[in-house]
Amino acid sequence: MPRPVFNQERCKGCGLCTKACAKGIVVLSNKFNSKGYRPATCSDESKCVGCLLCAKTCPDLVIEIHK
Numbered sequence: 001m002p003r004p005v006f007n008q009e010r011c012k013g014c015g016l017c018t019k020a021c022a023k024g025i026v027v028l029s030n031k032f033n034s035k036g037y038r039p040a041t042c043s044d045e046s047k048c049v050g051c052l053l054c055a056k057t058c059p060d061l062v063i064e065i066h067k
Helices: 016-020 053-057
Strands: 003-006 026-028 040-042 063-066
Touching (some): 003 040, 016 026, 016 053, 053 063
Antiparallel strands (some): 026 040
């Protein structure tokens, strides 16, 4: 089962990955990272299909999909 992993400290909260996610499970967190950004996170890992759209869209290489 694929599992998205986010580097929370690297994320700038641009939201591109949230728009790219076909399942709508990539969202911006309500918490802030140390740089003051709301980083992306996954709301329900069990729904991830491992399509990599979020990871390919991210300009900062924040997301990895672990299988």
